Structures are given as C-alpha cells and as structure tokens.
Amino acid sequence: MSNETRKVTIKAFRFNAETDYLPYTKEYEMEVGKDELILDLMNRIKWEHDGSFSYRRSCRHGICGACAIKVNGKATLACKQNAMELLDLFDNDITLEPSSKKRVVKDMIIDKSDFWEKHTAVKPYVIADIDPNPVSESIQTIAEFNAMLDSDLCIQCGACHYSCPALEVNEDYLGPAALNAAFRFTSDTRDEATKERLEIVFATGAGVWDCVKCNECAEACPKEINPIQKIGKLHNMQFEHKVAQSNVATRHAEGFVRSIRKHGFLDEADIVVYSEGYLGMYKHLKTAVKMMKAGKIHWQDGVPFIDNMPKIKNLDEVQKLIDISMTNKL
Amino acid sequence: MSKFEYALFTGCTAKQSTPELLSSTLAVADKLGIKIHILEEASCCGASHLQDFDEFLAHVLNARNICYAEKLGLTMITICNTCQLNSAMTKHALDTDLELKARVNEKLAEVGLEYKGTSEIKHFLYTLIDEYGLNNIKDKVTVPLSNFNIAPFYGCHNIRSTDQHHSKTYGENSYVPTSLDELISALEGHPVDYSHKNKCCGFHVELQATHTSEVLAGNAMVDAIDNDADLMVTPCPLCHLKMDTYQDDVGKVVGRDIELPVLHMPQMVALALGCSEKEIGLNFHVQKAKQLFTEATA
Numbered sequence: 112m113s114n115e116t117r118k119v120t121i122k123a124f125r126f127n128a129e130t131d132y133l134p135y136t137k138e139y140e141m142e143v144g145k146d147e148l149i150l151d152l153m154n155r156i157k158w159e160h161d162g163s164f165s166y167r168r169s170c171r172h173g174i175c176g177a178c179a180i181k182v183n184g185k186a187t188l189a190c191k192q193n194a195m196e197l198l199d200l201f202d203n204d205i206t207l208e209p210s211s212k213k214r215v216v217k218d219m220i221i222d223k224s225d226f227w228e229k230h231t232a233v234k235p236y237v238i239a240d241i242d243p244n245p246v247s248e249s250i251q252t253i254a255e256f257n258a259m260l261d262s263d264l265c266i267q268c269g270a271c272h273y274s275c276p277a278l279e280v281n282e283d284y285l286g287p288a289a290l291n292a293a294f295r296f297t298s299d300t301r302d303e304a305t306k307e308r309l310e311i312v313f314a315t316g317a318g319v320w321d322c323v324k325c326n327e328c329a330e331a332c333p334k335e336i337n338p339i340q341k342i343g344k345l346h347n348m349q350f351e352h353k354v355a356q357s358n359v360a361t362r363h364a365e366g367f368v369r370s371i372r373k374h375g376f377l378d379e380a381d382i383v384v385y386s387e388g389y390l391g392m393y394k395h396l397k398t399a400v401k402m403m404k405a406g407k408i409h410w411q412d413g414v415p416f417i418d419n420m421p422k423i424k425n426l427d428e429v430q431k432l433i434d435i436s437m438t439n440k441l
Numbered sequence: 442m443s444k445f446e447y448a449l450f451t452g453c454t455a456k457q458s459t460p461e462l463l464s465s466t467l468a469v470a471d472k473l474g475i476k477i478h479i480l481e482e483a484s485c486c487g488a489s490h491l492q493d494f495d496e497f498l499a500h501v502l503n504a505r506n507i508c509y510a511e512k513l514g515l516t517m518i519t520i521c522n523t524c525q526l527n528s529a530m531t532k533h534a535l536d537t538d539l540e541l542k543a544r545v546n547e548k549l550a551e552v553g554l555e556y557k558g559t560s561e562i563k564h565f566l567y568t569l570i571d572e573y574g575l576n577n578i579k580d581k582v583t584v585p586l587s588n589f590n591i592a593p594f595y596g597c598h599n600i601r602s603t604d605q606h607h608s609k610t611y612g613e614n615s616y617v618p619t620s621l622d623e624l625i626s627a628l629e630g631h632p633v634d635y636s637h638k639n640k641c642c643g644f645h646v647e648l649q650a651t652h653t654s655e656v657l658a659g660n661a662m663v664d665a666i667d668n669d670a671d672l673m674v675t676p677c678p679l680c681h682l683k684m685d686t687y688q689d690d691v692g693k694v695v696g697r698d699i700e701l702p703v704l705h706m707p708q709m710v711a712l713a714l715g716c717s718e719k720e721i722g723l724n725f726h727v728q729k730a731k732q733l734f735t736e737a738t739a
Contacts, residue, residue: 184636185616200617276641280653321650323657324489325641326526326601330615337602346493360649364494367487371502375484377453386648394651401727402686407458421456424481428552429502436501436548439494 116142119198121152122206123164127217134215136206137161143194150178150189153207153219166219173333176268180219181208186270186331210273225282226269229289233311235296238304255300262295262341264334271328271338283316287328287338290319294341297348309354312345319345320360350439357441362386365441372433375423380408443476445573448510448560450528452521453485454678461722462678465707466520466565468720472581473573480517482509486527489645500541501548503531504556508549516561518568520707522598522677525564529605532562564599566676566706570620571611575627583715584737586630589672591709592665593621593632595639596677615639621674621706628713635668637661644683652694658683659695666701672733676706686727702730712737
C-alpha cells in the first residue's frame, strides 16, 4: 500500500424522508489521497458516483459549521477532518452518517430546528440598556474578555449537541451548545441579564443539572471549546449569584461538603438522604434493602450508636481547608 | 524493593459500598508483586458534584490528596474513573495555571502541605497495561477466563476528554478504546464487541434525572446482552454501582429482563490469577455473581 493514496470502500448512510420508507447504506469505491478531507470524499461521491447524494457545505474553512456529520459515530466537521486519519482510526472501514439519524431530511442533511430552538431559549445575545447615541465606547479589559474563555469560538455546527446522550433521552435538555452560549453571554461584562439567564439554565429537566458528565461534548467539538467546562462554570455561577434553589440536585452538590467535613469521605447513604429529604427517601428504600442484603451499606452516622462510617487520617486538615477555602453557599 | 510501587487513592466507594473493589485490587497487586501504599489521608475527589458547588474548594482538597502521594515520591494510582478524572483535572489545572497553584498552595500551607506537581496520576488499569505489561500478566494466569464472553464497559471518565488523559492512557482513543478488550484477551476471556462499550452509564444523574440515567444504563446493558455477553467488566465502581445495584429498575425502564453480573476490572484479573473467593468478593454484588467463581474453574 502506498503512503500517498489508498483504495477503499466508503459507505454512506442514504435516506430521503420524502420517498424512502427505511434508510440504507451505499458503498463507493475510491482512491483516497493523503491530503483529502472527509468533505472531499463527499464531493467525489456526489460528482463521480451519484449526483443525488446530499449534504450541506459552504465555507470549507471550518467556520460556518454546515458540514458537521458523523463518521462511525464520531462527530466530524467534514471540511476540517483529514480522511486518512479516520481510515487509520477505523481500520479502513468508515461509514458517513448524518449528525442525527432521527432528524434526517436527506442523507447527511438533518433538520436542525431543535438545535436552534435550544439556542434561542438561552437568549444568546447581550442584553443591556444601551444609549442609542453613546458618547464613549463600551470597553472591556483583556481580563474581562478572557473570562468568557473560548466560548465565543462556537460555530453552531451541532457536533456536541448531537453527540450528547442526555439530549438523546431527554428532549427538554438544552444541551451543550446552548449552555455554552448561555455561559458566553452570562460571563460577558456588558450583559445585564445574569440572573435571568442563570434561571433559565437552572430549570430542572432543561438546565445544567441534567448534564450526565460524560464529556462527549468535549470530544465532539471541532473548535476544541470543551462545552462541559462551561456547564461546570454555570453550575458554580448559580451558587455565586444565589440563583440556585434548594432541590435534590443542588443539595447533592452541596452535600458533598457536609460529608467530607464529617468523614473526609463521601457518606454514600447520607448523601442520598440529605439530597432527597426524608420524604423523597422512599424511592430508594428498595435499593437500600438490596444493598444491605449484599453487605454494601455502612450505617450512616445519623443512626445512633452504630456509626461505622470510615474516616480519613488527618481529618482536621480537611476541615480547616474547607473553612478557609469554601466560597459558595446554598 | 518491588520494581512496581504505587500510592493508592482508594476513593470513597471502595471504602464503603464496594469493598470487593479494594480487596480484589490488593489481591491482584499482591499476586503481581506490586507494592501498594494506601493513602489513608486522602479525602473524597468531589466526584464532579463538589466541583459543581465550589470548584476552588475541590481543587484545594484534590491537591491535598496529591501532596500525600508526592510525599511518598510515588505515582498516585486510582481505581475509579471519576476519581481519576477529577484528580487529573486538578493536577492539570494547577500545573498549567501558576496563579491558581499559588492560591491553592496558600491554603495548603495552613495545614503544612505544598503541592509541587511531582506525582503522576494514573488509573490502575493503565498501570497494569503500560507499566506491568499484558504479557507479564498473561504469564501469571492460572484460571483462564475462556468460559466467558466478557463485555468491556470503559466508563466515560477514563477515556474522555482526551486532553485530560492523553499521557496516562497510552493514547487510548475514546471512539475506539482497546485497553479493556486487550486485558480480557490476555486473561484468555472472549471480549464482546458492542457499540455501547464507550458510552455513558448515567450514574451521575441518578438522583435528579433518574429516567435519563436508567435509559443510558439499560441501552448499554441490553447491547452487551444482545452481543452474547455472559458478564460485564468495568474499571469504574460508579458504573458498577449503576449497573449492578439498579439492574432490575434499569430492566423495567428498557422493558427487558436483565441478569448480567458486572465485575470490577480488578475482580476479573483476580479471578484469572487464582485469587481467593473472599478476595474477589463476588458476594458483595446485588446481581448474583458468586457462580462465576465456580464457572471459571469448571
């Protein structure tokens, strides 16, 4: 095999929502060059094999976000991704797929309306009372600009959004792209809607507390933005700006401090009781009984006389560090 | 002195609901001649939830844990993916942001500690593969796992995001992970290939988004079963807890009867190295797993 080119069979997901009952896969044989991009392969399928093959493309410079697809389940910005790299990674067996199979209109083209609805929902613009006839510039310092991290680099390609497993199950969830945008504008010093936006992203079911922490978004982003880092910042900001209400998710986060202060370890039984409240605990009784039968539960310290929670050595250090380092409160 | 010597960060789970994880880890280390120092001073890593509440406090506590490994001059090994990621994230943050490192050290000085950044942090799975070596493990197998189709479940926090892991996972690719598959083969088991092996188990939203959590766990388990898995193995005790203790609830949500023992990675290795039934601790599982000990030797 030459290093310069490689003869391979490229598979592509095909489906026309107007005429097809089921999707199917078609194969295209071609010689792939070492500098060719996934976008080049799509162009060649269309130009050399089958003119009906459909996909979105525009800038060809990794900035418009139109050509985001998946290759063997891996989110891929077609105009940025070298084809040979993926052939190496997947052992010369690659299938071009749309970003979301359930939202396909035709072949690689999907209906992104859900993406834009979520984006709109977080009010992705600076909200401020601006003098229509300003006499001075609205200046940001470099430090203020840097506080937005790299969130402004998002090209709305949807790679993270359609890689998010939480969104796949829970259609109400805003998802990593919209939450990145929420962080972008909430951390902008010119913006005056901090609380309003933080309340939107606090909502149970839709907001940051429904993130499953899988880091798929960080892997998917072709601009290397790391959306989950911004989701983490939004979690913190809810406590900093006192938007966080006491609920099962926030008590679960704050409850870690309570446990660590007492034992150094997380008290696994206590965190469930503390997060759910005594009334919410009934949901977990069945699991608790199963775990007890298997010898998995240590009696929490709330049970008189039989506290067998382990404690770390030098617990006093941890207690002191909590006292002098903690900045947030629920 | 053993050539292989590590500081073990046990994490909270191994000290509480999964004692079998700690006992099997120590048994494997013993069989392989790996010397382990348990970091009894180490506190909880925050598991991403403390980070959600107060990121700076989480960095201070994780830096303190790493200080104790540094004092011993050893690599800190972890036996939980989430401990691995959160400890590695603190190390990465402090090693790349000197201003943050100084702020954290100002707090640590109050308890007589200083974070230097001299210890690596590595999951035991990768220590076994990278440093001890699969061939060396293979030589010590006394109970080949050839009776089992084993589904590797990698767990998110060992493989994503790549930038937090790169040097500690021998360059494992999160889309095509191979470490657990290779380990299963080295123990002469049959690795099950299935598409959910690198997906999320849903553990971290168990309380606040129960349905999401159970669908994710269920999808992965059903995929493993449909590809003829006899058991599942994972390097993460949180994936284990989700899939083992909640197995019947998960089954109800996805509409399938699921009976799939879920082993911790060190339990699987311990089984193949001929460790004792007590060390492997299959009795601590909620989904019946004790039969595996006899089936392995049958």
